[in-house]
Amino acid sequence: MTKTIMIQGTCSNAGKSILTTALGRIFAQEGYKVAPFKAQNMTSNITIAGGEMGLAQFIQAQACKAVPDVTMNPVLLKPTGNASSQVFLLGKPEGVLSASKYHLEFKDKAWQAIVTSLQKLSREYEVLVIEGAGSPAEVNLKENDIVNMRVAKELNAPVLLVADIDRGGALASIVGTLELLEPDERELVKGLVINKFRGDFNLLKPALEFLENKTGKPVVGVIPYFTDINIPEEDSLGQKVAEPKHPLTTVTEEDFDSLAELVKKNINMTLIYKIMGLL
Numbered sequence: 001m002t003k004t005i006m007i008q009g010t011c012s013n014a015g016k017s018i019l020t021t022a023l024g025r026i027f028a029q030e031g032y033k034v035a036p037f038k039a040q041n042m043t044s045n046i047t048i049a050g051g052e053m054g055l056a057q058f059i060q061a062q063a064c065k066a067v068p069d070v071t072m073n074p075v076l077l078k079p080t081g082n083a084s085s086q087v088f089l090l091g092k093p094e095g096v097l098s099a100s101k102y103h104l105e106f107k108d109k110a111w112q113a114i115v116t117s118l119q120k121l122s123r124e125y126e127v128l129v130i131e132g133a134g135s136p137a138e139v140n141l142k143e144n145d146i147v148n149m150r151v152a153k154e155l156n157a158p159v160l161l162v163a164d165i166d167r168g169g170a171l172a173s174i175v176g177t178l179e180l181l182e183p184d185e186r187e188l189v190k191g192l193v194i195n196k197f198r199g200d201f202n203l204l205k206p207a208l209e210f211l212e213n214k215t216g217k218p219v220v221g222v223i224p225y226f227t228d229i230n231i232p233e234e235d236s237l238g239q240k241v242a243e244p245k246h247p248l249t250t251v252t253e254e255d256f257d258s259l260a261e262l263v264k265k266n267i268n269m270t271l272i273y274k275i276m277g278l279l
Contacts, residue, residue, distance in 0.1 A: 002122040003276045004157035008132035008148055008189075010173035015162040015195035015223065017056050018231055020131040022263035023272075024064035025256045027127045034127040036060035039114045039147040040075035041133065042085065051091015052076055056131075059232065063256045066125070071117035075110045075146070089113050103144045111146050118155065127276075130157060137180035149185045158190040158275045161217075166196035166225060171207055178215055190275045191220035193267070198225040220275075221267030229262065230255045 005023065007016045020036055027034040041054040048058070050070040061068040070091035077085040080096055087094040087106065090113055097106055121128055134141075136148035152159050161177060163170040178186055192211060197204060201222070208219045231251060273279040 002125060002128055003278055004128045004130060004155050005272065005276050006130040006132060006152050006155075006157040006159045006188075008136050008152075008159050008161055010135055010137075010161065010163045010170070010177045012134050014164045015193065016131045016133075017060070018259065019160075019162060019193065019195070019223070019263065020129050021060045021063045021231060021256070022259045024060050024129045025260040026264060026269065027129065028063070028065045029257075029260060032127045033066075033125050034064045034129060035066045035069075035121050035125040036064055036072055036131065037118065037121060037128050038073050038131040038133070039117075039151050040077065040110065041073050042077040042079060045076055045078065045088075048091075052088050052093075053091060055232070059251055060129070060131075062251065063259075064129070071120050074113045074117040090117070107144060107146060111150075114146060114151070115154065118151075127278075128155075128157075130155075132159075135177060136185065137177040139180060149181070149188070152188050153184070157188070159188045160191045160193050160220060160272075161189050162193040162195050164195050166198070170194060171211060174211060175214055178217070189217055191271065192217050193220060194222045196225045197222050218268075218271065220271050221263070223263060223266050226262060229258050231259055 007020050009016045024034055024036050036057050038054060038057055041056065044055040045052045046055045046058045048068050048070070053068065053070045054073040054076055057073040058068045061072055074090050076088040078088070079085050084096050084098045085102070086096050087102065089110065094106070130151060132148040132151070151157070161174060163174050174192055178189060181189070192215070204222065211219055270279065
């Protein structure tokens, strides 16, 4: 049975994309056949044999040592202005839709493509590392959610909730996000990740203890702020990286391995394996 882990954030640019990339490379290094997945993305795109997909998922597939496939990003949105986007479904254009028309007329078709893609990937891979979008606690958007908790519930996937401490308010954003989730959604959150930390770790320890006592969720990692790894940003760790040495689509193996090593040093992979049922 395919094992899953889902990365959700307290906000956009909290750390989902690059953490997904890092975990994909870590699982690949451990010998697992692993693939990334993001149900819907509004991002830069790249054309592959099957059509168009998000550039972030293309790079994540490279990190996973998997062949990029449109099922890894079944719904791609290209903003066209005036609250409208060109919609791609499984790599193929479906037309330009307004946000309201998309939710009223297209969402169900998009969800079916998402479910079909998850089924296909689950047959082909041992591990799926799934990325959410924005925050799962936007109460005005939850009715039309097809990328965050609806995906987690479809797979019964354990969720890691990531917060960006560099922008401030990380503790409140974690507690508030969990408070706004439904009880069954909150139960799926199995761990917390603090991202972009810089400073004296000893000064952070009381905050971590508070979070664990307040939420009942373990802090599985504290990822340091970094600037020296060449992985393009998307809805990612949101960190400034060194001036890219390579085209965006040719991130090197050294780049992926460096990112994986940094994350492994600062996250409890043993606990993540247990959360996923790999131990």
